[in-house]
Amino acid sequence: MKQFDRAYFLKHYQSAADKNPSQKIKLYLSLIRNNISENHKRPVLATQGRALLDIGCGYGRFLKEAEGEFETFGIDPSVFAISKARKYALNTKFEIAAISSYKPKKRFNVITAFDILEHTNDLLGSLQNIKNWLKPGGILIVVVPVYDGIFGTIGGWLDKDVTHIQKLSRWDWLKLFENKFKIVQKQGIIRYSLTDKIYLHLMLPWLFQWGQAILVKMKKI
Secondary structure, eight states, X not given: OGGGSHHHHXXXXXSTTTTOOHHHHHHHXXXXXXXXXXXXXXXXXXXXXXXXXXXXXXTOHHHHHHTTTEXXXXXXXXXXXXXXXXXXXXTSEEEEOOTTTOOOSSOEEEEEEESOGGGOSOHHHHHHHHHHHEEEEEEEEEEEEOOOHHHHHHHHHHOOOTTOOOOOOHHHHHHXXXXXXXXXXXXXXXXXXXXXXXXXXXXXXXXXXXXXXXXXXXXXX
């Protein structure tokens, strides 16, 4: 897509590492690794060969970290981003696709969508597609910006990305997710680029009502 070309990524994300420091990626991965079966009280996802799809994978930094534990797949509508990702996460299967156009050949144990859904025109259709792609009991982890509350309002003032077309409150996002999935965990995020190389990323459960972004972990039932 033209709107997600090289100029877009360089403007909003700069280098591959700027907004994806190692500690942030490992924190997200730990939320998957620490998933516990309600029936067996033991880890069920941290197993070699499990299938993980990252929607809007960008430069593939999260997938590179996940490759050692999962069979990894990444989609992004950007030809530029996928060209970068293929050179970085060498053991991941990539495809140039959006949620509306992707036709997976299998279902997944885990799907991640980090800062993606705010770009989509059809939220209900996108969530239904994602649900269809998950195996029963599969995990979905979503991060989205929110535009309510003190930090969300400030974040909205600073948000210059015109492709952010879904500017919802945290409670509206939660209602959408609850209609499709069982909520397992929710956390709030405060994040900001302090310099070109220093990115603040603080994520805690009690920040759910305050942060300018939220993370919601869900299960297909």
